[in-house]
Every structure is written in C-alpha cells, then in structure tokens.
Amino acid sequence: MSAQQLDVKKSWQAIRRHRLLVIIGATIGLLLGVVYAFVRPPMYTAGALVVLPPPPVVAGTTTGSQSIDTQVYIAESGPVLHSAGQNLQPTLTTEVVRDRVKASAVTDDVIRIDAKGTSAKQSVQLANAVAQVYLVFVTTDKQLPGDLGKRTGARMLEAATEAHGGSMLLHSGTYGGLGALLGAIGGAIFVLARARGDRRLRLRDEIADAVGLPVLASVSSYPARDPSDWAELLENYHPTAVDAWSLRKTLHHLELDQKGGQATSLTVISFADDTKARSLGPQLAAFASTFGVASSLVIDQIRSDIHGSATLDIHLNLVDREDPQLAGDQRTTRTIIALSAGTVTAEELARLAVATTADDRTIDGIVVTDPDPLDRTIGRVAQSQRRSGSRFPTLLTGTARRTR
Known part of the structure; x- marks a missing residue:
C-alpha cells in the first residue's frame, strides 16, 4: 500500500472518528446559510420586451443596418438606470438598479430588459420603468451622443406584467445546503489539522x-x-x-x-x-x-x-x-x-x-x-x-x- 493511500485512509478514519465535529460544523453552516437567506430574501424577476424600428436604408444599398449592441448599451447606461430608479416608489439608487437590471438582445430588433426586485410588484415596475425611459432616450428629437439621431417607431412590444421566482423555501434551502456543505468542509479541515499534530497511538x-x-x-x-x-x-x-x-x-x-x-x-x-x-x-x-x-x-x-x-x-x-x-x-x-x-x-x-x-x-x-x-x-x-x-x-x- 502506497504512502498516499495510507494518508488518505488515515485522513478518512480521522474524519469518521471525529464526525461529531464535522456534523457540528455542518449544522452551524446550515443555520448561518438560513439566516443569510432571511437577511437577503429571494429576488423576483420580471421582463419587458422593446422592439426597434427597421434600420434606415443607406444610400446605394437595398437594406439597412443597426447595431443592436449599441441599443443594449444605451438600455444599461447610467442616465437610463438613474431615471428609472427615480421613477419608482420608493426610489432606488443607480448602483442598486445597475445590479438588478440586465438588458440583452433577443433578436436584431428586439431587446429584453430583465429586472429583479424584493417583491413581484417592484420587479415588474422596475422592468417597465427601464423600458419606458429607454424609449424616451431613443425616440427624442434631440441629437444624442454618437449621432444616434431620431429613432421614431421604437415601442414597447410586451410590458412586464408578472414576476417569477421569489420562493423563500427554495432560497433558504439553497443557502442552507451551501452553508452546510461549507461547514462540513471546514469541520473536516479542522479535524485533519488536529490529526496532523496528534501523536497518540490508536491502531x-x-x-x-x-x-x-x-x-x-x-x-x-x-x-x-x-x-x-x-x-x-x-x-x-x-x-x-x-x-x-x-x-x-x-x-x-x-x-x-x-x-x-x-x-x-x-x-x-x-x-x-x-x-x-x-x-x-x-x-x-x-x-x-x-x-x-x-x-x-x-x-x-x-x-x-x-x-x-x-x-x-x-x-x-x-x-x-x-x-x-x-x-x-x-x-x-x-x-x-x-x-x-x-x-x-x-x-x-x-x-x-x-x-x-x-x-x-x-x-x-x-x-x-x-x-x-x-x-x-x-x-x-x-x-x-x-x-x-x-x-x-x-x-x-x-x-x-x-x-x-
């Protein structure tokens, strides 16, 4: 039997011998995970869809082109998020809105705006608020940075009406299970650290x-x-x-x-x-x-x-x-x-x-x-x-x- 096999065997025996410490560590991790789940409650998620107008036709071509990545960037920009946060009751700061909002391109002409909230109502309101502020920004008559120009025709394709997620049972179970796993690992590491310095004869x-x-x-x-x-x-x-x-x-x-x-x-x-x-x-x-x-x-x-x-x-x-x-x-x-x-x-x-x-x-x-x-x-x-x-x-x- 190799030295590595012996070390693994002794380590496993030490963990089994002091399994009570591992169980205590897992229990503490479980409780901390559940407490964290209640301190940071589960977030609800709602989504709104915005459709862009057909791209303008460039002279000399039969089709037009537009950068969907630019539109996603505008939807996630600071001014849009700041205005959307101020339109809610209670208001949210730009940093909080930035953490909770994610814009993505569904197709070359459709943008999806997903927003998270501590309640289903808040997530729905935040998704719609970002979508509405974004529409204001891309349909204004004023010249925008990057020569975006007037983008008439952009409209709300599907407003957010309901949210999903927010299950406290699943949320606490996830964090509790993760905490128990980390606690058990920490307990096992503590047991192995003690066993390395323990020279008492057991076998x-x-x-x-x-x-x-x-x-x-x-x-x-x-x-x-x-x-x-x-x-x-x-x-x-x-x-x-x-x-x-x-x-x-x-x-x-x-x-x-x-x-x-x-x-x-x-x-x-x-x-x-x-x-x-x-x-x-x-x-x-x-x-x-x-x-x-x-x-x-x-x-x-x-x-x-x-x-x-x-x-x-x-x-x-x-x-x-x-x-x-x-x-x-x-x-x-x-x-x-x-x-x-x-x-x-x-x-x-x-x-x-x-x-x-x-x-x-x-x-x-x-x-x-x-x-x-x-x-x-x-x-x-x-x-x-x-x-x-x-x-x-x-x-x-x-x-x-x-x-x-």
Missing part, C-alpha cells in the same frame, strides 16, 4: 510497532468510578461473548488458565491516568474465577481473594506517564501492559517499556482496552512483514480471520 499495529510487542487481545473496559463499582466488578462481572473470548485468549497465551495447577502470577501495568485501562486487572481476576481458576487481586501489596484460595495472583501496577517507576519488588510469572486506544504516544509507551526492562521484568504483550471502532489491524504481524505486500489477517469483530 493496534501502531501500538505494537512502537515497542515491538504483540497485541494479545482487545477488551471493552468496565466503567468503574467508585469502590462500589469495583466491588460489583469483582463479584458480578459478566463480559460479553467477544470480551470473554478475548480475556480467555489472553490468559491462554500467557499460560495462566491452568485449573488446579501450580500457583502463577501476573503483573498488569497501566498508566495511572488511563481510567479505561485500569479495569483490565480486576476484569481478568473476576473472569478467571468464573471458569475454575481461583484468583486474587493485589493492589499496593494488599491482596484480595476473589473466590477462595487463589492460584493466580494478579498485581495491578499503576505508573506515572512522564516518569514511569514500577512499585513493589515481587516478580511475577508474566507481565503485560494495559492501555486504551488513543491515550498514549510512542514516546510514552517506549519510556514505560524501558522502565519495565530496567526493573528486570519481561513484557509478554499488550492488551488494548476500548479499541478504536475503525481499527481493522491485529497488532501481531511484524512491520517488516506488512511492508512486503502480502495479505495478512484482518481483525473484523474481535477475532482474527484470514482473508483470501
């Missing part, structure tokens, strides 16, 4: 690559906030089928699911401020007891047996993010790191791995709590193998399946 492959350790499983966290919640977790924890399978795989991979075997122990290391990862140790202890492995939970050297005499001791070790120092001198059979997706950077995870190794402990793997819903990686394939281009298992619903 299982990213977490595994940061320290070269496999991700053993992914589990949903247990929302425990006070001692009563922790007591409820230890006494009545009932994981979903997917979480139960992930916990069982973790214990089996660590060889800690032997019933009636020799005593074993496990250290679960997590950051103290990672509230979603702190529940993994109690979850493992409570779950192990459900299938016959008596377990105990050890926190700050205080041991609590879950059900009877324990054969599996699970030590919960919380460390500081900036300066991870492992507490306690007792070594355990296995050691794992628990962290939640999107809460740790590669540097922080590397510092924890270094501190664990310096304490003569071997990290056997990582368990990710509350994985990113968009993550389809498994965190068990080496980075060098993924770059080779061969296709590897893709995580779909909590279990790994090999794609064909």
Whole structure:
C-alpha cells in the first residue's frame, strides 16, 4: 500500500472518528446559510420586451443596418438606470438598479430588459420603468451622443406584467445546503489539522510497532468510578461473548488458565491516568474465577481473594506517564501492559517499556482496552512483514480471520 493511500485512509478514519465535529460544523453552516437567506430574501424577476424600428436604408444599398449592441448599451447606461430608479416608489439608487437590471438582445430588433426586485410588484415596475425611459432616450428629437439621431417607431412590444421566482423555501434551502456543505468542509479541515499534530497511538499495529510487542487481545473496559463499582466488578462481572473470548485468549497465551495447577502470577501495568485501562486487572481476576481458576487481586501489596484460595495472583501496577517507576519488588510469572486506544504516544509507551526492562521484568504483550471502532489491524504481524505486500489477517469483530 502506497504512502498516499495510507494518508488518505488515515485522513478518512480521522474524519469518521471525529464526525461529531464535522456534523457540528455542518449544522452551524446550515443555520448561518438560513439566516443569510432571511437577511437577503429571494429576488423576483420580471421582463419587458422593446422592439426597434427597421434600420434606415443607406444610400446605394437595398437594406439597412443597426447595431443592436449599441441599443443594449444605451438600455444599461447610467442616465437610463438613474431615471428609472427615480421613477419608482420608493426610489432606488443607480448602483442598486445597475445590479438588478440586465438588458440583452433577443433578436436584431428586439431587446429584453430583465429586472429583479424584493417583491413581484417592484420587479415588474422596475422592468417597465427601464423600458419606458429607454424609449424616451431613443425616440427624442434631440441629437444624442454618437449621432444616434431620431429613432421614431421604437415601442414597447410586451410590458412586464408578472414576476417569477421569489420562493423563500427554495432560497433558504439553497443557502442552507451551501452553508452546510461549507461547514462540513471546514469541520473536516479542522479535524485533519488536529490529526496532523496528534501523536497518540490508536491502531493496534501502531501500538505494537512502537515497542515491538504483540497485541494479545482487545477488551471493552468496565466503567468503574467508585469502590462500589469495583466491588460489583469483582463479584458480578459478566463480559460479553467477544470480551470473554478475548480475556480467555489472553490468559491462554500467557499460560495462566491452568485449573488446579501450580500457583502463577501476573503483573498488569497501566498508566495511572488511563481510567479505561485500569479495569483490565480486576476484569481478568473476576473472569478467571468464573471458569475454575481461583484468583486474587493485589493492589499496593494488599491482596484480595476473589473466590477462595487463589492460584493466580494478579498485581495491578499503576505508573506515572512522564516518569514511569514500577512499585513493589515481587516478580511475577508474566507481565503485560494495559492501555486504551488513543491515550498514549510512542514516546510514552517506549519510556514505560524501558522502565519495565530496567526493573528486570519481561513484557509478554499488550492488551488494548476500548479499541478504536475503525481499527481493522491485529497488532501481531511484524512491520517488516506488512511492508512486503502480502495479505495478512484482518481483525473484523474481535477475532482474527484470514482473508483470501
């Protein structure tokens, strides 16, 4: 997969992950568009037709000629527009009339004058006013600039009688939709700008690559906030089928699911401020007891047996993010790191791995709590193998399946 494809994929994942911000941006844009539509109400359009007389015959020819472009220019000239604006009630300035009036040549002898107004009546009056002033200008007895001369015979072919347009529903829908589109684009740009500076690890492959350790499983966290919640977790924890399978795989991979075997122990290391990862140790202890492995939970050297005499001791070790120092001198059979997706950077995870190794402990793997819903990686394939281009298992619903 090329770097460009990866960037596009990550960008799309970032937008989907923070789609609430995009929706908020679209909503704000929609509201602003509707407000703008009410501030600038829809315009009505009316049109009037003026017919010119046949062109004068030039001596020595059988036909005459006249410049229709000149007539269009006269119809849109400042004096015509100024006089037309002054003939309305209320009056309109020349600049306003110029923005609202458009003259065009329908044929070589017919000019169409389209005018816009805030109401149907105003647009009809403005179109007729421009047409009437134009007729005055081209039929005057006085000599006009450019030696236009007297143009008798020009007349109103069709006066404006009705206007069209002005639908407030369509107008507000158009501006509202445009505002929503621009707002969504702005929200997406904001999300991508934030994502470029976000170094937190979200995908299982990213977490595994940061320290070269496999991700053993992914589990949903247990929302425990006070001692009563922790007591409820230890006494009545009932994981979903997917979480139960992930916990069982973790214990089996660590060889800690032997019933009636020799005593074993496990250290679960997590950051103290990672509230979603702190529940993994109690979850493992409570779950192990459900299938016959008596377990105990050890926190700050205080041991609590879950059900009877324990054969599996699970030590919960919380460390500081900036300066991870492992507490306690007792070594355990296995050691794992628990962290939640999107809460740790590669540097922080590397510092924890270094501190664990310096304490003569071997990290056997990582368990990710509350994985990113968009993550389809498994965190068990080496980075060098993924770059080779061969296709590897893709995580779909909590279990790994090999794609064909």
